[in-house]
Amino acid sequence: MIDIKKLRDEFDATAAELGRRGVEIEKLQKARDLDAKRRALIAETETLKAKRNAASKEIGKIAASGGDIAAAKDEMRKVGDRIAEIDKELAQVDHDLRETLLMIPNIPAAEIPTGPDSSTNKVVRMVGEWKDPDFKIPTHIEIGEKLGIFDFPRGVKLTGTGFPVILGQGAKLQRALIQYMLDLHCQKQGYTEMLPPFVVNSDSMTGTGQLPKFAEDLYHCQIDDFWLIPTAEVPVTNYYRDDIFDGVNLPKITPESPVKLTAYTPCFRREAGSAGKMTRGMLRVHQFDKVEMVNFVHPSVSFQQLETLVKEAEEVLTGLGLAFRVIMLSSGDMGFSAAKCYDLELWAPGEQQWLEVSSCSCFTDYQARRLNCRFKDADGKTKLVHTLNGSGVALPRLVVALLEQHLNADGSVTIPEVLRPYMGGKERLEPVK
RNA sequence: GGAGAGUUGGCGGAGUGGUUGAACGCGGCGGUCUUGAAAACCGUUGAGGAUGCAAGUCCUCCGGGGGUUCGAAUCCCUCACUCUCCGCCA
Numbered sequence: 001m002i003d004i005k006k007l008r009d010e011f012d013a014t015a016a017e018l019g020r021r022g023v024e025i026e027k028l029q030k031a032r033d034l035d036a037k038r039r040a041l042i043a044e045t046e047t048l049k050a051k052r053n054a055a056s057k058e059i060g061k062i063a064a065s066g067g068d069i070a071a072a073k074d075e076m077r078k079v080g081d082r083i084a085e086i087d088k089e090l091a092q093v094d095h096d097l098r099e100t101l102l103m104i105p106n107i108p109a110a111e112i113p114t115g116p117d118s119s120t121n122k123v124v125r126m127v128g129e130w131k132d133p134d135f136k137i138p139t140h141i142e143i144g145e146k147l148g149i150f151d152f153p154r155g156v157k158l159t160g161t162g163f164p165v166i167l168g169q170g171a172k173l174q175r176a177l178i179q180y181m182l183d184l185h186c187q188k189q190g191y192t193e194m195l196p197p198f199v200v201n202s203d204s205m206t207g208t209g210q211l212p213k214f215a216e217d218l219y220h221c222q223i224d225d226f227w228l229i230p231t232a233e234v235p236v237t238n239y240y241r242d243d244i245f246d247g248v249n250l251p252k253i254t255p256e257s258p259v260k261l262t263a264y265t266p267c268f269r270r271e272a273g274s275a276g277k278m279t280r281g282m283l284r285v286h287q288f289d290k291v292e293m294v295n296f297v298h299p300s301v302s303f304q305q306l307e308t309l310v311k312e313a314e315e316v317l318t319g320l321g322l323a324f325r326v327i328m329l330s331s332g333d334m335g336f337s338a339a340k341c342y343d344l345e346l347w348a349p350g351e352q353q354w355l356e357v358s359s360c361s362c363f364t365d366y367q368a369r370r371l372n373c374r375f376k377d378a379d380g381k382t383k384l385v386h387t388l389n390g391s392g393v394a395l396p397r398l399v400v401a402l403l404e405q406h407l408n409a410d411g412s413v414t415i416p417e418v419l420r421p422y423m424g425g426k427e428r429l430e431p432v433k
Numbered sequence: 434g435g436a437g438a439g440u441u442g443g444c445g446g447a448g449u450g451g452u453u454g455a456a457c458g459c460g461g462c463g464g465u466c467u468u469g470a471a472a473a474c475c476g477u478u479g480a481g482g483a484u485g486c487a488a489g490u491c492c493u494c495c496g497g498g499g500g501u502u503c504g505a506a507u508c509c510c511u512c513a514c515u516c517u518c519c520g521c522c523a
Binding site: 039042043045046047049050052053055056057058059060061063064069072073074075076077079080244246247248249250372374382 | 443444450451452460461462480481482483484490491492493502503504
């Protein structure tokens, strides 16, 4: 949620900034009007409550001394009825205001390009050089078939389309990648590892904004009202929902010391409405593995920390010797909660396309407001933290690009050196047929 | 799954329907003492909101929601969660 005070005090400037994301001004005016109405109702009901509190005390005293309290009770009953009326109206206004605010996206950072969709994204840098070899590179599906590491038909038998089975040295590669990434984040980048639940309740899904808007993209366990997580962001970020980083019971947050968590989890996505899009092989699946990084930071350093976060994700890819590019998303392509977002895209020479394997976002206080996640600042005041998250990174597309970029002429795939310790020293994935 | 007990401030733990935002203890913060520290002593110590330039004033919050009442942490209903015992199970 954005800060209602922005609409109250700096309406025109805020409307202009949100206009870059296509937010209609009517919606903002509605929020502003509801806020004004809300405050008027609060003033009215609180005045009456103060009156009632004082009168009730008086009645208590009179009753104790045996006086007559019937008339005073009658009058206060009327006041009570009036309070109930106003409170009912207030609850409705509160609800409407919240609904309206939830439909307003985060204010975009000044430096991001304005545009309607991905066509206006900006390539920030290219990392690693890709040279086509002197043999033709097939798609990951063919490479995987020769290596014997994917079984799509049996995944369909077990569950349905979009639930591939990964086998043998492919499964081991997957596990090695997870270990490599977690070790990199924890040993070199200052992260704490977490192994959270893969299933969460509705409060958690609401906290990070998957609910109520995107329910149809999620898998739901109806009996328990639990949800399968679409990303580790959900349990890891909600871990500190309704909490205050006070430096006593929870870590202290200063400009120099963020709280950084990383987690491996499977991710479950129904991908409703995406039928037919990029569904070949491993490119878009309903269950996949991912390592996620989440930062809780001091507001003064959040955008700076985003740059660090992107570098941390990049380090995963450079360590594997892969060529990729870094994209800054335009105002129209960013996620709802983000103020600024970078994507990392690996080049897949077999598919002849760029594959998004990481999305690193700065949410400023937008997500924290909804999560009610705060910290005690140096001045002793309790303030909202800023949150960031980034994939570090998503597995299936990483495997695709790795297979295609590291393919040799004989059909084998070279295992990057950093992974070999996790694979018993093995140097290549070898064809089995 | 069956039976019972419970849910109060960072933690432990009181609480009679009416100066209880909540005794007391611990912890935290500030101070006195000390060369320094500990101990001891003194003080202080929740969150959200409305209003105001500010100081302040006021409102709400004792698991969530609803009810009774002039007045609810305290009474009633309901939901959720936790614990203990039994059963089942990796």
